[in-house]
Amino acid sequence: MAMLLRAEDAKDWIYKGEGAANIVLSYRGSSLFLLGKVLRIQKVPKGSTKSVNGCAVLSRHEKLLWGDVEELVESKSKDIAQQNYIKHVMSHMLGPKYIDEGTYVTVSREFLESVEKNVHDQRPAWRINAAEVDTSCDSAFLISDHSVFTGTPRGDFCVAVEIKPKCGFLPSSEFITKANAIKKSVTRFRMHQFLKLHQGEISNISEYNPLDLFSGSKDRIYQAITTLFATPQNNFRIFLNGSLIFGGLGGGMDSAAVRSHEENTAIKDLIKVSGLQLPGFLELVAEAIFSSGVLDKLLATQKLDVLDIEGAIHAYYNIISQPCMVCKNLGDPELLDQYSLLHSFPLDKSLKILRDYLIAATAKDCSLMISFRPVQGGSAASGYNSIFLESSNQNFEYKAYFIDLDMKPLEKMVHYYELDQKIVIFYMKSKDLGGSLCDSITQGTKDRKIQYHQ
Numbered sequence: 133m134a135m136l137l138r139a140e141d142a143k144d145w146i147y148k149g150e151g152a153a154n155i156v157l158s159y160r161g162s163s164l165f166l167l168g169k170v171l172r173i174q175k176v177p178k179g180s181t182k183s184v185n186g187c188a189v190l191s192r193h194e195k196l197l198w199g200d201v202e203e204l205v206e207s208k209s210k211d212i213a214q215q216n217y218i219k220h221v222m223s224h225m226l227g228p229k230y231i232d233e234g235t236y237v238t239v240s241r242e243f244l245e246s247v248e249k250n251v252h253d254q255r256p257a258w259r260i261n262a263a264e265v266d267t268s269c270d271s272a273f274l275i276s277d278h279s280v281f282t283g284t285p286r287g288d289f290c291v292a293v294e295i296k297p298k299c300g301f302l303p304s305s306e307f308i309t310k311a312n313a314i315k316k317s318v319t320r321f322r323m324h325q326f327l328k329l330h331q332g333e334i335s336n337i338s339e340y341n342p343l344d345l346f347s348g349s350k351d352r353i354y355q356a357i358t359t360l361f362a363t364p365q366n367n368f369r370i371f372l373n374g375s376l377i378f379g380g381l382g383g384g385m386d387s388a389a390v391r392s393h394e395e396n397t398a399i400k401d402l403i404k405v406s407g408l409q410l411p412g413f414l415e416l417v418a419e420a421i422f423s424s425g426v427l428d429k430l431l432a433t434q435k436l437d438v439l440d441i442e443g444a445i446h447a448y449y450n451i452i453s454q455p456c457m458v459c460k461n462l463g464d465p466e467l468l469d470q471y472s473l474l475h476s477f478p479l480d481k482s483l484k485i486l487r488d489y490l491i492a493a494t495a496k497d498c499s500l501m502i503s504f505r506p507v508q509g510g511s512a513a514s515g516y517n518s519i520f521l522e523s524s525n526q527n528f529e530y531k532a533y534f535i536d537l538d539m540k541p542l543e544k545m546v547h548y549y550e551l552d553q554k555i556v557i558f559y560m561k562s563k564d565l566g567g568s569l570c571d572s573i574t575q576g577t578k579d580r581k582i583q584y585h586q
């Protein structure tokens with residue numbers, strides 16, 4: 133970690149985007165090493181005490197949970213732990229081909245303070261209200277910018293898509309209560325849409341169906357891409373030569389119910405620069421997903437969540453050695469009996485259930501970036517896969533990478549359980565009311581999400 137970024141370097145880093153936990157910056161300076169890279173810096177919820185980098189990277193129970201992954205439990209800071217998690221856990225699950233392990237660089241407090249000031253005007257207001265740069269961090273994560281190809285010949289273009297696929301299967305766990313049986317036939321994504329709409333996080337319900345995207349059928353994948361394009365929310369973005377031209381900056385909210393003038397212009401620009409008509413472009417994306425099989429391992433990793441949160445939550449209480457708050461509030465002796473089996477599991481079995489659950493949670497929340505560029509002279513010599521697009525009679529090469537493979541905190545289990553209940557209850561009530569909104573659930577999910585970034 134030889135590199136140190138100081139206050140005077142901040143001007144070279146420009147805002148690229150952000151999620152709930154990190155702000156991502158692109159490099160615009162003259163260092164050849166940094167060109168084509170992005171810097172991912174951590175945030176902390178507004179008003180919370182800032183994290184002290186290097187201290188309490190993993191909680192006592194997390195150390196127990198990840199004890200077999202030595203590099204992870206010995207990590208000296210959060211950044212290093214995240215990098216080790218990618219390298220020693222997620223890379224094995226998803227295959228190293230689609231993973232960028234990245235590296236970390238030292239950053240001064242002044243660099244972070246200066247970056248925070250510089251990016252302020254580009255950040256969505258609701259992200260500013262929720263969290264700020266964690267200026268107490270002394271390192272940040274440096275990775276390749278996967279929305280561009282390094283060394284793209286002058287005059288050529290590069291177009292990239294970012295997809296946040298979310299959970300691609302329906303759970304079938306025997307521990308899902310009869311009252312929640314709807315989970316076995318309606319995707320979590322769809323049910324969550326109703327709650328998000330009610331909470332003002334989205335402006336309309338997306339018709340995107342993750343089961344289509346993960347189906348392995350070319351037609352269904354195309355259908356999924358089309359619906360993502362129609363309602364991108366925080367699940368779909370397009371970058372042209374590294375700049376976002378379609379989809380929301382900062383993720384989450386999508387305030388516009390109709391496509392903005394800027395976005396329409398952006399799509400026209402895309403067509404002008406690349407010669408690709410919109411259906412052809414969406415077909416290209418679908419073809420890359422289909423022929424690469426890139427989502428196969430992601431789905432298998434998501435399916436490590438075998439018991440569903442309704443089963444895994446009991447194993448969580450075994451690990452933290454506290455009375456199970458779910459069983460405590462249950463009046464149904466039949467259910468109590470069923471869950472007592474989970475509470476009789478030995479510690480190592482409970483630990484495995486939780487490890488698998490959290491790995492699956494990462495796989496349900498990560499994003500996929502696929503970038504394309506036309507092939508010079510018609511054939512790819514670079515080692516990238518290529519696709520021939522009949523509709524435009526063009527050859528493209530592409531690369532695919534997963535981003536945001538962060539480890540989920542064990543402490544989030546109670547939140548996962550509560551959010552799951554809330555989503556299902558709200559969805560069923562919305563349906564009972566013929567789709568009209570139900571006022572019985574009012575507590576903001578966003579507020580609760582934020583507290584887990586501490």
Ligand SMILES: O=P(O)(O)O[C@@H]1[C@@H](OP(=O)(O)O)[C@H](OP(=O)(O)O)[C@H](O)[C@H](OP(=O)(O)O)[C@H]1OP(=O)(O)O
Nearest residue numbers: 151152153366383384493496497538540544581584
């Ligand atoms: O719980 P979910 O499914 O809403 O996922 C959260 C995401 O919401 P969304 O994709 O919009 O539904 C959420 O995304 P947004 O903030 O809504 O853009 C985060 O990705 C969050 O992860 P983390 O807290 O940053 O580690 C995600 O939390 P995890 O569940 O992955 O821990």
Ligand SMILES: Nc1ncnc2c1ncn2[C@@H]1O[C@H](COP(=O)(O)OP(=O)(O)OP(=O)(O)O)[C@@H](O)[C@H]1O
Nearest residue numbers: 149150151152153154156275276277278279535536
């Ligand atoms: N390696 C990369 N190359 C190009 N763009 C990137 C890269 N990593 C992140 N980004 C951009 O920055 C945005 C935010 O990054 P990221 O998803 O890692 O943040 P996060 O806070 O961890 O998200 P979440 O809300 O899912 O927790 C992404 O949506 C993407 O547009």
Ligand SMILES: [Zn+2]
Nearest residue numbers: 446456459471
């Ligand atoms: Zn229990």
